[in-house]
Amino acid sequence: MPTSAGPASRRNCASEGPRLAPHPGRRAIRHGRQLAHLPQAAETSHVDLQVVPFSAGAAASQVLPFTLLTFEASPTVLYSDDPEGGRLYDRAASVAAALQSYERLRAHAMAPDESVALIQRLHKEYTHE
Known part of the structure; x- marks a missing residue:
């Protein structure tokens, strides 16, 4: 709990x-x-x-929805929807790519x-x- x-x-x-x-x-x-x-x-x-x-252009809008879950005592994980349903990803490379996409979105926002x-x-x- x-x-x-x-x-x-x-x-x-x-x-x-x-x-x-x-x-x-x-x-x-x-x-x-x-x-x-x-x-x-x-x-x-x-x-x-x-x-x-809209003025941010197509590159900023081509990211599929995702959620990054960060915890104090555990590594960050990625939740993303795909055609098969939602999935959790804990591979460092997947999480890093999502973090990079998120920072790019924030820069254009x-x-x-x-x-x-x-x-x-x-x-x-x-x-x-």
């Missing part, structure tokens, strides 16, 4: 593309709630949110405060509020 003093830290880089674009039909309501939730989550001390804008402002603006446009 974990005994940490607080919640786990999260650093998120999301493409301005499909995750932030409007969705039709029933998905629209859920999408609007998600857009409203992101800035709220980013206000907490343990969440960093950055958007990789907007600053956290700019990212939150963009998401809030998109939410207003999307919900007409």
